[in-house]
Amino acid sequence: MEPKLLNILPMETTVSSDGHLIVGGCDVVELSAKYGTPLYVYDESTIRTMAELFTKEFSDRYSNSRILYASKAYINPSIAKLSIEHGLGIDIVSGGELAVAASVDFPAEDIFFHGNNKSRTEVAEAIDYGIGQFVADSFYEIDLINELASNHNKVQNVMLRLSPGIDGHTHKKTTTGILDTKFGFSIETGDAEKAIKYVLTCKNLDLTGIHFHLGSPIFEMEPYDLAIRSVIEFLSPLIKNGFNMRDFSPGGGFAVGYTSEKSPPNISEYAKTIVKALTESCEQFDIPYPRLLVEPGRSIVARAGIALYKVGAIKEIPGLRKYVSVDGGMGDNIRPALYDSKYEVIVANKLNVTDTEVVRVVGKYCETGDILAPSADLPRCNTGDLIVLPTSGAYGMSMSSNYNLNPRPAVVMVSNGNSRIIRRRETYADLMRCDEFE
Numbered sequence: 001m002e003p004k005l006l007n008i009l010p011m012e013t014t015v016s017s018d019g020h021l022i023v024g025g026c027d028v029v030e031l032s033a034k035y036g037t038p039l040y041v042y043d044e045s046t047i048r049t050m051a052e053l054f055t056k057e058f059s060d061r062y063s064n065s066r067i068l069y070a071s072k073a074y075i076n077p078s079i080a081k082l083s084i085e086h087g088l089g090i091d092i093v094s095g096g097e098l099a100v101a102a103s104v105d106f107p108a109e110d111i112f113f114h115g116n117n118k119s120r121t122e123v124a125e126a127i128d129y130g131i132g133q134f135v136a137d138s139f140y141e142i143d144l145i146n147e148l149a150s151n152h153n154k155v156q157n158v159m160l161r162l163s164p165g166i167d168g169h170t171h172k173k174t175t176t177g178i179l180d181t182k183f184g185f186s187i188e189t190g191d192a193e194k195a196i197k198y199v200l201t202c203k204n205l206d207l208t209g210i211h212f213h214l215g216s217p218i219f220e221m222e223p224y225d226l227a228i229r230s231v232i233e234f235l236s237p238l239i240k241n242g243f244n245m246r247d248f249s250p251g252g253g254f255a256v257g258y259t260s261e262k263s264p265p266n267i268s269e270y271a272k273t274i275v276k277a278l279t280e281s282c283e284q285f286d287i288p289y290p291r292l293l294v295e296p297g298r299s300i301v302a303r304a305g306i307a308l309y310k311v312g313a314i315k316e317i318p319g320l321r322k323y324v325s326v327d328g329g330m331g332d333n334i335r336p337a338l339y340d341s342k343y344e345v346i347v348a349n350k351l352n353v354t355d356t357e358v359v360r361v362v363g364k365y366c367e368t369g370d371i372l373a374p375s376a377d378l379p380r381c382n383t384g385d386l387i388v389l390p391t392s393g394a395y396g397m398s399m400s401s402n403y404n405l406n407p408r409p410a411v412v413m414v415s416n417g418n419s420r421i422i423r424r425r426e427t428y429a430d431l432m433r434c435d436e437f438e
């Protein structure tokens with residue numbers, strides 16, 4: 001296998017002498033026989049290493065920092081437990097994500113509830129659980145949290161999500177920090193200032209900090225640098241006039257390597273940029289250093305996960321194209337269809353085959369757009385071969401659906417040559433669980 005592919009596969013991935021991919025010490029051909037396909041395989045040590053790396057890179061430069069895992073990238077009880085073990089807090093964006101966190105007794109004070117339209121029920125559930133922070137996204141939400149906190153005789157910690165008007169230069173569907181977005185209070189329109197002043201008057205809210213998220217994945221440092229400096233400049237008079245800013249979060253969105261052509265910056269570069277911008281602007285405007293919250297999602301779990309599929313039908317259109325169909329697709333990975341996301345493709349049982357051909361790898365969903373890789377240079381494929389999409393640990397399973405009523409794949413965690421199911425494959429009964437039969 002090309003060495004550059006190893007950088008986008010789980011850490012310590014190897015190839016066996018018979019050309020099989022070995023992840024977390026497990027032969028993926030054996031995993032496919034044991035658990036079936038499609039299958040998501042997560043390497044535990046890669047998740048642990050990424051969690052430790054983020055913690056170290058930020059706390060070495062800024063001791064009062066905390067990493068919050070953005071659970072939207074992928075959460076289930078096993079992943080939530082790993083987050084606790086590594087001392088990470090957690091970002092949630094729904095009552096469902098809160099329920100998963102609660103299922104493993106996630107420390108309430110370490111839970112941060114984001115999202116642009118939290119329901120009354122979700123806010124009440126989160127206050128009941130005693131979560132550390134809401135990240136309020138609208139005037140409506142400020143009032144809602146204040147009202148429900150008052151009903152609970154409680155003063156609730158909140159942060160405000162600001163929209164700093166800085167473009168992270170990523171896909172338009174994942175750009176969130178510009179003016180024309182549904183997220184956050186815009187600095188440019190004056191809403192951010194109004195919201196801060198307003199929350200400070202709310203009896204049942206304690207405004208502890210400010211958050212923004214520029215989008216993802218962001219390969220450049222400049223957007224973080226510009227956004228932090230301009231947000232601190234904007235906040236400085238408000239802080240001098242009584243806003244006690246204890247927390248500051250420039251979000252997540254750190255890039256990962258989906259293809260071997262485009263390497264992401266090291267975490268240390270993001271940490272250096274963010275810490276430098278924060279400390280220099282706090283000094284410049286003479287404001288106290290806040291706690292720094294950092295919210296990686298994708299970059300903790302993306303590389304740890306691979307998607308494993310089996311080849312079924314193969315269609316050749318002479319002189320035009322060869323289609324290789326696999327047993328998953330847009331139902332378990334919507335990213336190529338939604339964002340034109342690019343992935344590498346590996347034939348996991350043919351890593352010692354050198355005779356290659358260019359094919360289009362497609363899924364089994366009843367959509368022409370169900371294309372996992374439009375043009376992949378692969379060893380000649382046959383029905384029954386095993387296809388792996390590396391870097392599939394984030395926003396694959398978490399955005400999955402039951403489209404065409406396909407059961408969702410199983411998820412397996414591998415570690416030191418052992419494997420265990422962390423989410424079983426869905427059954428047809430699961431698909432009808434919510435239906436009435438009268």
Ligand SMILES: Cc1ncc(COP(=O)(O)O)c(C=O)c1O
Nearest residue numbers: 070213216252253295296297298
């Ligand atoms: C508020 C917030 N924080 C963090 C993230 C994590 O982004 P990523 O998974 O790209 O790191 C997101 C993703 O959209 C987000 O909306």
